[in-house]
Amino acid sequence: MTTAESGDTAPSSRGPSLAVQAEAFLEMMLAERGAARRTVEAYGRDLRDYAAFLREKGLDGLTVSRPTLRAYLATMAAAGLAPRSQARKLSCLRQFHGFLVSEGRRPDDPTIGLDSPRLGRPLPRVLSEAEVDALLVAAEAGEGARGLRARVLLELLYSTGLRVSELVSLPLSVANRDPETILVRGKGDKERLVPLGLPARAALRDWLIARPTTLPASGAARRRADRFLFPSSAAEGHLTRDGFAKMLGELALRAGIDPARVSPHVLRHCFASHMLAHGADLRGVQTLLGHADIATTQIYTHVLDDRLTTLVRTAHPLARLKGEGNNK
DSSP states (O other): OOHHHHTOOOOOSSSOOHHHHHHHHHHHHHHTSOOOHHHHHHHHHHHHHHHHHHHHHTOOTTTOOHHHHHHHHHHHHHTTOOHHHHHHHHHHHHHHHHHHHHTTSOSSOTTTTOOOOOOOOOOOOOOOHHHHHHHHHHHHTOOHHHHHHHHHHHHHHHHHOOOHHHHHTOBGGGGSSOOSEEEEEOGGGOEEEEEOOHHHHHHHHHHHHHGGGGSOSSHHHHHHHTTBSSBOSSTTSBOOHHHHHHHHHHHHHHHTOOGGGOOHHHHHHHHHHHHHHTTOOHHHHHHHHTOSSHHHHGGGHHHHHHHHHHHHHHHSHHHHHHHHHHHO
């Protein structure tokens, strides 16, 4: 298919290259929209891949047409890229081309009318409440400062639903008093208040007594680590994600649970699913999890579906009458 047949036009000979436009777009995402750095890095990779595809066609971001964009999406599907990854790339392209339009670089947006890939509805992996209780018992059985740290980490994660990155990097200042809430800095540097239950507050008080014994001996490492609730001699100054994941695996083994089923994110899922199962409001759970869009929180509605189905079967008058008739 020629350029004229596809609706593409020749590459623009004036103005910045796609690489320069992409850099300006990524800077805007960071500075104006407060996007998380990992999101911006992923978008950067997506745009480099997109630029390579356009170069092969002799095109750029100012001249590409909708049919060529459809062809680009088709190559991703043919390469076996997961639907969720395809959707992220398309989201990146939509925002990028919207940026070009808003900057007056091109008059139209070629991503309008493109269909998103079907994602299906993957359900989050969760543990039962009894299994989480077994993990907590295993943590309480730990000895010394490591045992206290395991207990408070688990209590905090299960009672707040924090992301693992938020949890391990909590500053010491969140525990200056006996807090009923903690201030969490989440994705995109957005802050939210998260309430603490009594078990988490008790575990936190015990940990603060033992915490000084876990600080590095002296020097810059100690000064760096002393800012964090969970200090470490690691370069970050706090417990790492991998360190926490390893600790969870050890607790799972002691609790008689397959370690492959236990991760920090699974416990975040447990927090949301168990809250909803006990009657929590979906909007409230959205706020506690720090989800910008309630559509993200709706992956947990399978719990609501099960609970509401049981409610109708057991509480609806016609269901009761039918059951009484069967008993006669």
